[in-house]
Amino acid sequence: MTAINWPGVRAIFHHEMSRFFRTIMQSLLSPVISTVLYFVVFGAAIGGRIESVDGVAYGAFIVPGLMMLTVLQQSVSNASFGIYFPKFSGTIYEYLVSPVGWIEVTMGFVGAAAAKAILIALVILLTSFYFVGVHILHPFWMLAFLVLTSLGFSLLGFIIGLWAKSFEQLQIVPMMVITPLVFLGGAFYSASMLPPFWEAVAKLNPVLYLVSGFRWSFFGVADVPVGVSLVAVGIMIAVCMAIIRWIFATGWRLRE
Amino acid sequence: MTGIIEVENLSKQYGSGTKALSDVSLSINEGEIIALLGPNGAGKTTLISIICGLVVPTGGTVRVGGHDIRTDWRAARKLIGLVPQEITLEPFETVMNCVRFTRGLYGEGPDDAYIEQILRSLSLWDKRDAATKELSGGMKRRVLIAKALAHRPKILFLDEPTAGVDVALRRGMWQVVEELRREGVTIILTTHYLEEAEAMADRVGVINKGQLLLVKPTAELMGEFGKKTLTIELDQPLTLIPDELTGRNLRLTADGRSLCYEYDTRAERTGIARLLGDLAELGITVRDVSTQQSNLEEIFMSLVSEPRQEESA
Numbered sequence: 315m316t317a318i319n320w321p322g323v324r325a326i327f328h329h330e331m332s333r334f335f336r337t338i339m340q341s342l343l344s345p346v347i348s349t350v351l352y353f354v355v356f357g358a359a360i361g362g363r364i365e366s367v368d369g370v371a372y373g374a375f376i377v378p379g380l381m382m383l384t385v386l387q388q389s390v391s392n393a394s395f396g397i398y399f400p401k402f403s404g405t406i407y408e409y410l411v412s413p414v415g416w417i418e419v420t421m422g423f424v425g426a427a428a429a430k431a432i433l434i435a436l437v438i439l440l441t442s443f444y445f446v447g448v449h450i451l452h453p454f455w456m457l458a459f460l461v462l463t464s465l466g467f468s469l470l471g472f473i474i475g476l477w478a479k480s481f482e483q484l485q486i487v488p489m490m491v492i493t494p495l496v497f498l499g500g501a502f503y504s505a506s507m508l509p510p511f512w513e514a515v516a517k518l519n520p521v522l523y524l525v526s527g528f529r530w531s532f533f534g535v536a537d538v539p540v541g542v543s544l545v546a547v548g549i550m551i552a553v554c555m556a557i558i559r560w561i562f563a564t565g566w567r568l569r570e
Numbered sequence: 571m572t573g574i575i576e577v578e579n580l581s582k583q584y585g586s587g588t589k590a591l592s593d594v595s596l597s598i599n600e601g602e603i604i605a606l607l608g609p610n611g612a613g614k615t616t617l618i619s620i621i622c623g624l625v626v627p628t629g630g631t632v633r634v635g636g637h638d639i640r641t642d643w644r645a646a647r648k649l650i651g652l653v654p655q656e657i658t659l660e661p662f663e664t665v666m667n668c669v670r671f672t673r674g675l676y677g678e679g680p681d682d683a684y685i686e687q688i689l690r691s692l693s694l695w696d697k698r699d700a701a702t703k704e705l706s707g708g709m710k711r712r713v714l715i716a717k718a719l720a721h722r723p724k725i726l727f728l729d730e731p732t733a734g735v736d737v738a739l740r741r742g743m744w745q746v747v748e749e750l751r752r753e754g755v756t757i758i759l760t761t762h763y764l765e766e767a768e769a770m771a772d773r774v775g776v777i778n779k780g781q782l783l784l785v786k787p788t789a790e791l792m793g794e795f796g797k798k799t800l801t802i803e804l805d806q807p808l809t810l811i812p813d814e815l816t817g818r819n820l821r822l823t824a825d826g827r828s829l830c831y832e833y834d835t836r837a838e839r840t841g842i843a844r845l846l847g848d849l850a851e852l853g854i855t856v857r858d859v860s861t862q863q864s865n866l867e868e869i870f871m872s873l874v875s876e877p878r879q880e881e882s883a
Contacts, residue, residue, distance in 0.1 A: 319644070325674025329663075336662065404658030408717075411622045411652050412675040413644040565626060 318421075322414040326422025327429075330396050334430050341430065342437060345384050349438045352380055353445045356502055367504050368535040373446035378529040379501030380442070381435045382463065386496050386521065388434050389464045390488045393427035393471030398478050401568075410569065416562030420472065420555070427468035432460055448532065455540075456531035462547045463524050467492075469554035476561050476568065495521045500529075505537040520546055572636070573597035574649075574725060574756050575621065580630035582616050582780075590616040592780045594630070600724070603747065603757040604785075605767035607870055608777035614760040615655060617777070618727050621758075622652045635724065648676060651718030655729040655760075657710045661703035665694055665713055668702060669720045676721035688716045692746060708739040715746065726750060728759040732766060744770055764867040768792070778874045791869060793835065799862045800831040800842060805855035812852055818845060 334341050353373070361372035368375075397419075400406040409419050442448055450456050471488075478484040499521030505513050516522055517538065527543025530536035536543070561568060575598040582591040591613045598604055606614045619625040621632050623643060632639045637646040660668060669685050689695040692712040697705060702713060711731065718726060728747070732740040740763070747757060747770055761767055767774055768788060775785040786794070807826035818841070821830045829849075833840045849856060 319675075319677045321674045321677045321679060325671050328674075329667075329671050332667070333662075400660075403660065404654075404656055405660055407624060407652070407654055407658065408672060408675060410624050411647060411650065412672070413647045413677055414675055415644075569625060 319414050319418050322412065322418045323421045323425070326409075326414070326419065327426045330392075330423060330426030331429065333396075334392075334426070342434060345388065345434050346437055346441055349380055349384065349441055350445075352376070353442065357445060367507070368533070370533045370535065371446065374448050375504075375529075375533070376502050377439070377442045377446065377448050378532045379525055381438050381460070382499075382521075382525045382528050383496050383501050384438055385431045385435045385460065385464050386467050386492060386524075387488065388431035389427055389467035390471035390474065390492050392430050393424055393468040394475035394478065394484055394488070396423045396427055397472055397475035398481075398484050401475075401478075402481075406568070416559055419562070420469070420558050424465065424468040424472050427471060428461070428464040431464040431468065435460055435464070450532050451534045452531040456528070459524070459528045459531055459543070459547070462544075462551070463528065466524075466547050466550040466554065469551060469558065473554060473557055473561070476558070476566075479567070495519055496525075498522075500525045500537060504535075520550065523547070574600040574635055575758075576631075576633040577617075577621070578631045580617070580620060580632060581628050582613075582620060582625060583628045589780050591620070591627070594777075594780075594782045596775065596782060596785060598756060598758060600756055601751070601754050602772045603751055603759070603770055604773045604775060605771035605788075606758065606760045606775045606777055607764065607767055608760075609874060612777045612874075613780040614777050615729055616780075618652070618729055618758065618760065622650055622727060623647055648721070649724045650727065651721070651723035651725070652727045653711075653714045653718045653729060653731055655733065657707065657714065659702040659710055659713060662701055664699050664701055665689065665705070665716070666698040668713060669716050672717040673720040678721045684722075685716075685720065688719050691749065692716050693742075708735055711735060711743075712746075715743075719750075723755070725756045725758070728757060730760055730762065732761065732763060740766070764870055776870060776873050783873055792863065797832055797868065798835055800833065800845075801860045801862065802829040802831065802846075802849070802856055803858040803860075804828060805857045808854070812854075814852060815845075815848060820845075 353376075356376055357373040361376070364372040366372060366375070400409065414422075439448070474487045475484065498516065499519050500516065505516045505522060505526070508516055523538055523543040523546040526537040527540050527547075530540050530543070560566075575596070577594060577596040580591055580594040581589075583589050594613075594617060606617065608614050616625060620627045621634065621639065623639060623646075634646040635649045637643075637649075639646045663671070666682075666685065666689070669688065670680065670682075673681065673685070686695065689698055692715060694709065694712055694716060697709060702710060705713065715728075715731070731747075732743050735743065744766070747759070750757060759767075759771070771788050773785055774788050774791055776783045784791075804827055808822060808829075809826055811820055811822050811829070819832050821832075822828075823830065831842070831845060833842065846856065846859075
């Protein structure tokens, strides 16, 4: 056997994706409906009163933010539920007795969670074309940010799922931490629109760097330098991987 | 000869201070069926869990097929299939997909023909497209066996495979185990049904309070520890055991037609000849005699109620 058990990674990935396709209506339709509502409320109702932000029409300006909002929420919820459910049902034993290590389990679950989030984000992008004219200035970087961000937050969701001991705990971190960070991370506004003090506070929010970098790939404008955004997401991925490795090595919340 | 599983001085102490296993050593030969017996909390499942990789030991070593379970865990785990005690299945997944998934986890490529063979042998082929939540308890247990066999393991652990299963299904499971034995699979089973161990196992290991009290061939254990009962059918019924025969471990049946004499097969003198002689002297005519071997359950109870420290693995 090679160092990495690739059939094992594929098995976990397919297993997770099959759940997504089993509930395709719920998986795809609900984020699309939410996005349409955001466009109606923020884009049409409020956006009608704002001419442009950094030279970009408000309706188009919120597209990267909306995509990021969905990617972050979907990545966290898919990955956390993906690993929590085997813990809840008891089937986690299979992952612990088979020849798959932390790297294969993480690649399978996180890869599937990120793939689902990216798929939904792309559907939202297509939906947005119906409402506003969006031009993507740097398509490669748009995809790169999409992939890196979904991976980073899927890793975070995976840790939440490993940590959670109940469905309540599974919900509480996304609800109490992720959603506020996203809303305060410039999804619907530019940090430069805030008073100087709050702009400085906003820059402590890691999500701002992701939204900013992603928005730059669309329109070439950013609240923070793009390199800083890339470093931020890179650090997030590295820290999350280290935590996951530690969890599997010690068996914390896994073998208890 | 080196066994397919070599357990040496294995210990497990949980954070709470509970000692689940103390210095257990055991060698399991390739192709044999070994039954681990013990009361609840004796350490059977902990032992299995350590060998399979679910629990990390605090001391000792385990080698599976020559591979250390900690340093060469991938190779060791590939040889093992585990049927857990609890029925744990993905409720919305089909039987076929469940088995395919496990096969993939063990690094094996797709082989639907082999999976079909397993499902047919376990009478699950008709249910291959059914979600596992739709199956009966017995079927779910068979799905767990199918999953454990999906990667053609050399060693199969069955942790209480027939717990809560009806008699007919239990016998069906025994057949499956027998077929696996013929294919050369080494089987380690834990069970509360001593009848099961007696019927299937080549060797029996008795665990109590985290210690392996003994490991012996089933037949040898039965012979060594077995007490026998000699039933003496009388020509004329008795109302009481004669005074001359008191203190002989004798019991008179309710109808007074038989005397039951319990003796130890290990004893130098069983006392049978003397008893029959005394009966003749007292003018009690014997119509027939028969003997009955005590079963594994009685042996097991006598072992765990008076723990022995001897070990013969």
